[in-house]
Amino acid sequence: MYRHGRPILAEFCPDEPLYLRYGSDDFVAGTLDVSVLHFPRASVNRGRLSEPEDALFSETGEYNGLGVIELRVSDLPETIAQPQGPAYTFYMEHTPLDDNYSHSEICSEQAPCTGRLRTPSKTVKMRFRIEVSRMLTAERIRIAAVRARIAHNPTTA
């Protein structure tokens, strides 16, 4: 889990799992709800360097009871084009933290590639989130959630 000075590993294989925390109320009609997904700079744990349960690691136990779902690098749309405005490409970046070596982020840039992070419009982000949420069905659950992500979540209030 801890980085201990280990290097950044830039390469991601297409079938590499990416682990994301979720709560018991985050599924709607069989897939993870779009509102759960954040973009860009969405944090995930890469499977090459961690196990699903590592996504729930916290020294304070704040993630106990949450679940873990598996996304794969190949699930990310390569490009999203729009009729008016630039197309965007999506890629993974390994961004280790001191207490989480596997920490990575889903990033985007304008096509053609400039090598710089570009935040897409809300409509492109929504399309990206819809595409990803379609992949996140119950079969992708690695650890089942037994509580909502926040104590005063609307479904438990």
Added chain:
Amino acid sequence: MPQLAIHPESRPPFGLYQDFERHDESITARTSALGVRFDFRESAFWSNEVRFSDAWKRLRNTTTLADGWDTYQAEAPNAIAHDLAQRVLTTLEGAWLAPARVLPSAEGGIAISFVAGDRRAEIEVYNTGEVVAATYSSRGEPAVWELRDTEDALKTAIASIRVHLAD
């Protein structure tokens, strides 16, 4: 003094008695009351009322969130998003289209979502004041568009969502 008694067989051929095998008023009245209550809960009106009541409650609950509520880096919905969400819900009530869920969005705002089998739709209002609508299903290209800040744009989006869910 002779008492007036109506023989069960001579009762008029209408009323609750006709629906049940037994001529017992206490049973038939209770059964009928349960039936009426059941029918009421099954009605579209009642279902809509319940769903809107739930939606308003969920919207109120989003006011207590702090940044990072999603265990990642999501911003809590701010006053701009709350005002917009209230306007959307009010317009939806007028259009008689109840959302399936109202939840905070990890994008920083509030998500109002609709589900009908495989068909889904979203109206997301953001802390920035932007509003995006989307219709999609498990396959095919989603339709996503930004709403201008007008009542007409919202009503047009609601009409599109209604058609998509009913298809």
